[in-house]
Amino acid sequence: MLDKTTEELLGIVSDWTGKFNGAYNIRSNGQCAGRQSSENILIENKEGAPGLVIRIKPGTKGETVYIPACVTQGGIDDLVYNDFYVGEGADVIIVAGCGVHTSDGHDVRHNGIHRFILDKGAKVLYKEKHIGTGAGSGAKRIDPVTEIEQGEDSYLEMDTIQIGGVDSTYRKTSGKLGKGAKLVIKERIMTDKDQRAQTDFAVELNGEDSGADIVSRSVAKGNSYQEYHSKISGNARCTGHSECDAILADNGKVNAAPELYAGDLDASLIHEAAIGKIAGEQIIKLRTLGLTEEEAERKIIDGFLRG
Amino acid sequence: MLKIENLSWSLGTGESILKNVSLEIPDGKLTVITGPNGGGKTSLAKLIAGLETPESGSILLDGEDITGWDITTRARSGIGYAFQQPVRFKGLNVRDLLELSAQKPLEDREICEVLGKVGLCANEYIDRTIDASLSGGEAKRIEIATVLAKKDAKVLVFDEPEAGIDLWSFSNLIEAFERLKATENKSLLIISHQERILGISDYIAVIADGEVTKFGTKDEILGGLLGDEKAERCPLGKDAN
Numbered sequence: 001m002l003d004k005t006t007e008e009l010l011g012i013v014s015d016w017t018g019k020f021n022g023a024y025n026i027r028s029n030g031q032c033a034g035r036q037s038s039e040n041i042l043i044e045n046k047e048g049a050p051g052l053v054i055r056i057k058p059g060t061k062g063e064t065v066y067i068p069a070c071v072t073q074g075g076i077d078d079l080v081y082n083d084f085y086v087g088e089g090a091d092v093i094i095v096a097g098c099g100v101h102t103s104d105g106h107d108v109r110h111n112g113i114h115r116f117i118l119d120k121g122a123k124v125l126y127k128e129k130h131i132g133t134g135a136g137s138g139a140k141r142i143d144p145v146t147e148i149e150q151g152e153d154s155y156l157e158m159d160t161i162q163i164g165g166v167d168s169t170y171r172k173t174s175g176k177l178g179k180g181a182k183l184v185i186k187e188r189i190m191t192d193k194d195q196r197a198q199t200d201f202a203v204e205l206n207g208e209d210s211g212a213d214i215v216s217r218s219v220a221k222g223n224s225y226q227e228y229h230s231k232i233s234g235n236a237r238c239t240g241h242s243e244c245d246a247i248l249a250d251n252g253k254v255n256a257a258p259e260l261y262a263g264d265l266d267a268s269l270i271h272e273a274a275i276g277k278i279a280g281e282q283i284i285k286l287r288t289l290g291l292t293e294e295e296a297e298r299k300i301i302d303g304f305l306r307g
Numbered sequence: 308m309l310k311i312e313n314l315s316w317s318l319g320t321g322e323s324i325l326k327n328v329s330l331e332i333p334d335g336k337l338t339v340i341t342g343p344n345g346g347g348k349t350s351l352a353k354l355i356a357g358l359e360t361p362e363s364g365s366i367l368l369d370g371e372d373i374t375g376w377d378i379t380t381r382a383r384s385g386i387g388y389a390f391q392q393p394v395r396f397k398g399l400n401v402r403d404l405l406e407l408s409a410q411k412p413l414e415d416r417e418i419c420e421v422l423g424k425v426g427l428c429a430n431e432y433i434d435r436t437i438d439a440s441l442s443g444g445e446a447k448r449i450e451i452a453t454v455l456a457k458k459d460a461k462v463l464v465f466d467e468p469e470a471g472i473d474l475w476s477f478s479n480l481i482e483a484f485e486r487l488k489a490t491e492n493k494s495l496l497i498i499s500h501q502e503r504i505l506g507i508s509d510y511i512a513v514i515a516d517g518e519v520t521k522f523g524t525k526d527e528i529l530g531g532l533l534g535d536e537k538a539e540r541c542p543l544g545k546d547a548n
Contacts, residue, residue: 164387279394287377289404290379302398304396
């Protein structure tokens with residue numbers, strides 16, 4: 001039986017409507033609160049560590065597996081290791097949101113360490129939403145670690161968003177790509193008040209014709225601070241693109257430090273970065289359509305983080 | 308009716324841009340403001356939309372003094388404004404802006420109708436982000452569409468709508484203005500140098516050096532304007548026969 005807060009968080013981070021169709025595992029306050037495997041997606045406990053092993057059979061098409069986690073009691077520091085093995089030619093969606101809540105003055109933390117191993121030709125859309133809720137002085141932390149190994153001609157798209165309310169996050173993502181593999185990462189982070197966010201990407205393009213496209217969009221409001229580090233290493237004929245766009249509001253601060261390493265003559269790597277406040281003309285344009293200044297700012301930020 | 312009375316405005320440097328400008332923009336008619344570059348046309352358009360605040364004078368909409376109203380209030384009262392230089396957004400798409408302008412969710416069919424007026428093949432553009440991926444002409448046409456989609460519009464101001472638009476799309480735009488004029492009781496105020504736009508106008512105002520130097524019906528003004536232009540092209544003693 002899930003408590004009301006967990007159900008609300010599940011709704012936000014994983015589109016929970018009282019049930020999931022297909023394979024799922026719900027983690028609540030460090031425990032399994034529900035699990036179901038499907039014919040093609042097998043979910044088992046990981047041996048020797050808290051967490052799961054998710055095995056997706058070769059050729060599985062059109063299925064979604066839900067692996068959300070919620071921490072709703074102050075004082076819990078939840079650590080979990082989830083390994084995803086995606087079989088050859090599979091084409092699936094993985095939804096793995098996380099919500100942390102505290103209102104009793106104690107800190108909460110979720111630290112999800114996810115490993116993705118994609119076999120030849122596998123295709124995965126990975127969706128991850130993070131949110132912190134609750135009042136009081138207890139800090140809400142989410143520190144995800146993602147390790148990726150992509151086989152030949154595999155494709156992984158990571159669509160991640162930190163909606164808000166997380167006091168501190170340190171996001172580490174690393175990937176090693178084989179021949180013809182493609183990695184697309186769309187990260188969006190919103191921070192406010194005194195929140196802190198750090199995100200590190202390290203991608204190695206090891207196979208011929210591999211490619212990575214990393215786009216990070218962030219909004220730093222209040223007194224919040226964000227750091228963005230990315231390193232794309234092109235070790236073969238490959239293409240790499242990273243883009244860091246940030247909007248500053250109030251007294252927000254952003255430090256973006258991109259790095260490109262070309263270890264092959266045919267590596268083609270690009271980085272773009274833009275940090276600044278919302279352009280005044282954007283606000284004015286939306287005001288000429290009838291929005292107030294505050295509505296215009298909200299619309300611009302929502303669109304920026306959505307896109 | 309939009310009425311401008313003794314409007315004056317200067318740059319921050321003190322340079323006077325508009326000097327005691329008075330003008331009446333009739334309801335349901337297409338009025339073109341034309342004149343030499345730097346004469347104050349765009350400044351007047353910005354003052355009407357509330358982007359700038361006059362030093363003196365007043366702006367009346369249907370008899371109500373709106374001079375002190377901000378941009379949002381003017382927009383909600385029926386004043387639309389198409390920028391000369393389109394604004395770009397990372398993340399907002401064409402649907403977003405058109406729905407904001409219409410103040411309601413729009414069906415694809417309705418979006419297509421508006422985009423068609425500015426010569427855009429709608430399905431390709433509905434979800435396009437209004438960012439640097441659009442060409443100047445595409446962005447300009449979308450900018451105009453955001454004003455054409457406006458809900459409860461009374462006065463629509465277009466600042467040089469022809470700029471950056473190809474000939475074919477421009478023809479569509481002319482037709483859209485003519486249709487708007489014929490079917491809806493909106494006042495259209497267009498800042499333009501373009502002969503074809505002058506040709507579909509009901510009234511023409513000429514602003515030069517910050518003052519209204521001529522105002523009247525198209526028939527009263529246009530002939531003289533084109534004559535002036537020809538005179539400029541063929542200065543004395545260099546008649547080309």
